[in-house]
Amino acid sequence: MGLDVFTVSVMTAVVVLVAGTLFLLETFLRKDETVGRIWALSFLAGMLTSVAYMIWALDPSSIWPTALGNAAFVSSAGCMWVGCRRFNERGILIAACAVAAGAVATFAAALIDVARGDWAGAFVMFILIAAFAGLGAGESFSGEMRRNRNAIGLAVVLAAESLYYVARTIVFVTQGTESALFRTWFSTESTSLVTVVLTIVALLTTSILRAGLAGVRGVSVTSDLQRTDDGVLRADSFARLFGELVVRAGVRGETVGVVSVRVDDLPQITTAFGRGEAESVATAWRxxxxxxAPTQSFVGEDGNGGLAVALLPSSPSEARHVATSVRDAVFDGVREARLSVLPIVTVGTAISSRRGITTEDLIAVARATAGETGTDVVDVDDVTPSAAR
Structure with missing residues (x-):
């Protein structure tokens, strides 16, 4: 026997509310990154969607729950995309404005299209959900998320959501809501089942990603130069300082260098041993x-799982000595912490005295050079421009 719309709405609401509550509760109980807060907004919007649609199921004649639910649904998909952009350390202002505009447009479309009844504003909602979910999937396959295997689950969820809503839009326009095809695969009941599955997977993947991210990054402290609570410069602040150092060193013909210290298996440690163990590893490493790091150097974040030490070595041998000292200190620190797992720590160093060299070139070469020995020092001046990138 098939389930009625209200029963399906309640079932979906229970799953979404539980998932959202778990994610929000963890957000409140811990000092979280911006990424986690944005994804928490996504789950909060999903919870609002479920409540609004449940009210609509009780009173289908009212247009306000439909308009509110549609706008919240679009916001939920959009916030997932914005969170992915923040994870990849890209700008989010324009994306956030686009999501806000999309939510307003969806709400207005439902009020304008009130004659359609239950499906008021559905076309605009379908298009925007497909677009935002597709953008989120694309973002999940790029940048830092592309290098994080735990992001695959979220990418698949967002891609599946986007494709489903593309198909739903096509059938909605060409066949109508009363067609057998739409009723079988794209009705409210069918979509609710899809939502339940995708919500559960999204909760798991975003929780794992956020846990790994929180272990890698500290909590930021607001100041002119932003630092984490353990004294490490945030990536944008480090890039600014390092950029100034590189320019001044280039003008004077001095050698500038960067040591890349990476622990790329933190997400795997989180999955296998839990967030607490991963945070202990990250704390010891940082x-x-x-x-x-030498007194006159400064340490900053270098993406997920990476730190960079900027310095002015007098020679390649001094740069190698600093890198070796850092490597030994990290190994000793991890051992002294008596952790149940030893992370894979890689160290690489790049130096240059050429005017016009960029921080991106230096960091890219240091990353590429990183190995477990930590003794390799590459002079970027001897590397072709294409190889340095």
Whole structure:
């Protein structure tokens, strides 16, 4: 026997509300990254969607629950995309404005298209959900998320949501809501089942991603130069300082260098041993790197799983000595912490005295050079421009 719309709405609401509550509760209980807060907004919008549609199921004649639910649904998909952009350390202002505009347009479309009844504003909603979910999937396959295997699940969820709504839009326009094809595969009941599955997978993947991210990054402290609570410069602040150092060193013909210290298996440690163990590894690694860095150097974040130490070495041998000291300090720090797992730590160093060299070139070469020995130092001046990128 088939389930009625109200029963399906309640079932979907229970799953979404539980998932959203879990994610929000973790957000409130811990100091979280911007990424986690944006994804929490996505789950909060999903919860609002479920409540609005449940009210609509009780009173289908009222247009306000439909308009509110549609706008919240679009916001939920859009916030997932914005969160992915923030994870990849890209600008989010324009994306956030686009999501806000999309939500307003969806709400207005439902009120304008009130004659369609239950499907008021559905076309605009379908198009925007497909677009935002597709953008989120594309973002999940690029940048830092592309290098994080735990992001595959979220990418698949967003891609599946986008494709489903593309298909739903096509059938909605060409066949109508009363067609057998739409009723079988794209009705409210069918979509609710799809939503339940995607919500559960999205909860798991975003929780894992956020846990790994929180272990890698500290909590930011607002200041002119933003630092985490353990004293490491945030990526944008480090890039600004390092950029100024590179320019001044280039003008004077001095050698500038960067040591890349990476622990790329933190997401795997989170999955296998839990967030607590991953955070302990990250704490030991970050503290050891700061202790071992020379007094006149500065340490900053370099993406997910990476730290960079900017310095002015007098020679390649001094740069190698700093890199080796950092490597040994990290290994000692991890061992002294008596952790149940030893992370894979890689260290690489790049130096240059050429005017016009960019921070991106130096960091890229240091990353590419990173190995477990930590003794390799590459002079970027001897590397072709294409190889340095």
């Amino acid at each position: 503290q050891a790197t700061r202790r071992a």
